[in-house]
Amino acid sequence: MQSLFSFCVLLFATLVSAISTTGDRLLVILDDVADKASYSKFLGDLESRGFNIAFETPKSETLSLFRLGERAYDHVLFLPCKSKGLGPNLTPNVLLQFINADGNILLTLSSGNATPSSLVSLLAELDIQLPIDRTGLVVDHFNYDAANAADLHDVLLLPPPGSVRPDVKDFFSAGTDASKEVLAFPRGVGVALGGGELLTPIVRAPRTAYSYNPKEQAEVVDEVFAAGEQLALVSAMQARNSARLTVVGSAEMLQDGWFDVEVKKVGGQAAKTFNREFAKRVSGWTFQEIGVLRVNWIEHHLNEAGASNESNPEIYRIKNDVTYTISLSEWSWSAWTAFKVPTNDLLQLEFSMLSPFHRLPLALDAAHSSPEAAAYTASFTVPDQHGIFNFKVNYKRPFLTNVEEKNTVSVRHMAHDEWPRSYAISGAWPWIAGIAATITGWLGFCALWMYSAPTDKKKESKKTQ
Amino acid sequence: MAKSRNNRDVAPSAAATTQASVTSTSSTANITAPAATTTTAKSSKAAAKSSWDQMVLNIANHYTKSTPQRTKLLDAFMAFLVVVGALQFLYCILAGNYPFNAFLSGFSATVGQFVLTASLRIQTTEANKSDFPAVSPERAFADFVVCSLILHFFCVNFIN
Numbered sequence: 001m002q003s004l005f006s007f008c009v010l011l012f013a014t015l016v017s018a019i020s021t022t023g024d025r026l027l028v029i030l031d032d033v034a035d036k037a038s039y040s041k042f043l044g045d046l047e048s049r050g051f052n053i054a055f056e057t058p059k060s061e062t063l064s065l066f067r068l069g070e071r072a073y074d075h076v077l078f079l080p081c082k083s084k085g086l087g088p089n090l091t092p093n094v095l096l097q098f099i100n101a102d103g104n105i106l107l108t109l110s111s112g113n114a115t116p117s118s119l120v121s122l123l124a125e126l127d128i129q130l131p132i133d134r135t136g137l138v139v140d141h142f143n144y145d146a147a148n149a150a151d152l153h154d155v156l157l158l159p160p161p162g163s164v165r166p167d168v169k170d171f172f173s174a175g176t177d178a179s180k181e182v183l184a185f186p187r188g189v190g191v192a193l194g195g196g197e198l199l200t201p202i203v204r205a206p207r208t209a210y211s212y213n214p215k216e217q218a219e220v221v222d223e224v225f226a227a228g229e230q231l232a233l234v235s236a237m238q239a240r241n242s243a244r245l246t247v248v249g250s251a252e253m254l255q256d257g258w259f260d261v262e263v264k265k266v267g268g269q270a271a272k273t274f275n276r277e278f279a280k281r282v283s284g285w286t287f288q289e290i291g292v293l294r295v296n297w298i299e300h301h302l303n304e305a306g307a308s309n310e311s312n313p314e315i316y317r318i319k320n321d322v323t324y325t326i327s328l329s330e331w332s333w334s335a336w337t338a339f340k341v342p343t344n345d346l347l348q349l350e351f352s353m354l355s356p357f358h359r360l361p362l363a364l365d366a367a368h369s370s371p372e373a374a375a376y377t378a379s380f381t382v383p384d385q386h387g388i389f390n391f392k393v394n395y396k397r398p399f400l401t402n403v404e405e406k407n408t409v410s411v412r413h414m415a416h417d418e419w420p421r422s423y424a425i426s427g428a429w430p431w432i433a434g435i436a437a438t439i440t441g442w443l444g445f446c447a448l449w450m451y452s453a454p455t456d457k458k459k460e461s462k463k464t465q
Numbered sequence: 466m467a468k469s470r471n472n473r474d475v476a477p478s479a480a481a482t483t484q485a486s487v488t489s490t491s492s493t494a495n496i497t498a499p500a501a502t503t504t505t506a507k508s509s510k511a512a513a514k515s516s517w518d519q520m521v522l523n524i525a526n527h528y529t530k531s532t533p534q535r536t537k538l539l540d541a542f543m544a545f546l547v548v549v550g551a552l553q554f555l556y557c558i559l560a561g562n563y564p565f566n567a568f569l570s571g572f573s574a575t576v577g578q579f580v581l582t583a584s585l586r587i588q589t590t591e592a593n594k595s596d597f598p599a600v601s602p603e604r605a606f607a608d609f610v611v612c613s614l615i616l617h618f619f620c621v622n623f624i625n
Binding site for chain 2: 452
């Protein structure tokens with residue numbers, strides 16, 4: 001009975017902990033705990049995926065992201081707050097510390113509430129610019145929802161996002177019927193992203209959208225914060241330690257009212273919103289449920305006939321033939337899967353001393369792969385340069401956690417007896433003959449010298465002189 | 466050293482004025498016979514040519530007569546080394562220096578052997594005895610053998 005109970009506990013524990021690779025403690029910060037009712041489907045989805053959700057208001061005395069120097073939560077979800085600041089427990093510095101400690105943050109903005117100054121500072125730190133006066137509204141007079149915002153045009157209908165670049169893995173696009181599904185983006189804030197490589201837009205605004213300040217009651221919009229594809233509606237930041245921060249421009253798109261409802265495009269075509277699936281993917285990506293890479297093992301060895309087959313030796317010789325293999329897995333919602341490099345992308349190996357001497361594509365090695373892990377391999381000849389070298393795999397791509405693996409080996413020069421013998425090189429034969437002639441000549445000379453004793457006559461004549 | 470050799474040269478050739486005048490290396494000869502040089506300068510070209518021939522012959526004769534057997538042996542060996550070294554160098558120029566260590570060791574074997582042999586010649590020449598009072602010919606030869614063996618070891622090792 002007891003063993004059965006412990007088995008059940010264990011099973012439950014594995015089921016629950018199997019959801020995110022970094023942890024299941026999720027903190028939701030909102031103004032009023034009663035507000036969570038409008039997000040019940042979204043939060044329910046999170047809970048059913050195994051997250052352990054805690055709710056706090058910014059004003060709470062007990063709120064602290066750290067406890068005894070360790071993270072108290074693994075993930076934080078910010079829902080819109082009416083207050084101007086977030087109090088002493090959520091300063092930008094604390095939030096950056098949280099990211100530095102591998103914590104993930106999902107931030108939602110809303111055009112109804114001015115963004116708290118703490119979050120504005122945090123985003124400014126990450127080179128994400130919010131509209132002036134901390135408030136803005138994205139409208140589009142061509143792609144609005146005719147059913148719900150016929151007058152104000154502030155509910156944008158967008159096609160489900162595709163791949164950002166051809167070589168980037170696509171985590172957020174629609175499943176089967178992309179044409180029928182639309183993403184509703186009601187009353188949201190668009191942000192402008194800086195040029196940093198850590199920032200990636202997930203959803204950009206359509207070409208005809210623009211952002212303005214709804215508090216200005218002018219007929220004509222004078223100063224547009226940003227327009228068209230400059231506006232990022234949903235954007236992602238992945239820090240160098242692979243901690244993730246996502247900015248969702250419209251908190252309302254995560255509410256129950258916009259999950260799986262019928263909307264009407266301007267052309268008159270009715271469609272279903274893609275919001276629920278999109279919310280799952282965005283939160284799943286932010287909380288490290290997808291796009292997490294793991295290095296299982298790295299192996300390198302000599303690839304020469306007759307050489308020892310030792311794994312990961314610490315020393316190689318110049319011009320040795322070497323094979324390097326790395327095994328990678330990708331976490332996908334609930335299991336480790338074999339990591340497949342996107343079609344237009346390359347996983348590369350560098351063999352470097354200060355600068356790379358080789359930069360080679362790694363090819364899939366089916367012999368060492370399994371459904372849970374994919375092995376990538378490359379064979380090459382060590383350069384004609386001795387010193388301390390690194391096998392380096394530096395794979396940093398948007399939406400995938402960073403892989404930076406460095407294995408140091410020494411490369412020694414040729415030992416004295418590893419050079420080819422001179423008689424094996426026909427070009428050296430004349431000089432071998434030269435040495436042979438010198439030595440035999442010398443031997444002959446010595447023999448003659450010893451047999452030819454100096455004559456006494458000569459000595460006598462010298463003496464007389 | 467130079468003085469003693471000159472004295473030796475002049476003593477037998479005092480009778481023949483032509484020879485004395487041409488061996489310009491000896492300063493004493495020039496001073497002792499200034500009249501003779503003037504007479505030879507006036508003589509015809511054929512006579513000059515024959516005098517050159519005669520001079521070479523004279524030197525050769527003198528060398529064969531007055532040089533000890535061992536010194537001749539040394540000279541022959543050094544000439545042999547020069548020939549072998551020149552052939553190797555020529556081959557390097559004509560055919561390229563591909564296994565460069567082979568060229569270096571082959572060529573330096575002859576050069577080093579030449580230097581060692583020259584040292585042996587200097588140490589064993591009777592005329593230089595005063596310069597090396599502590600070195601007997603046997604001792605010089607032993608040094609020569611040991612150094613040569615070391616040289617050969619290095620060259621064979623270096624050519625691999």
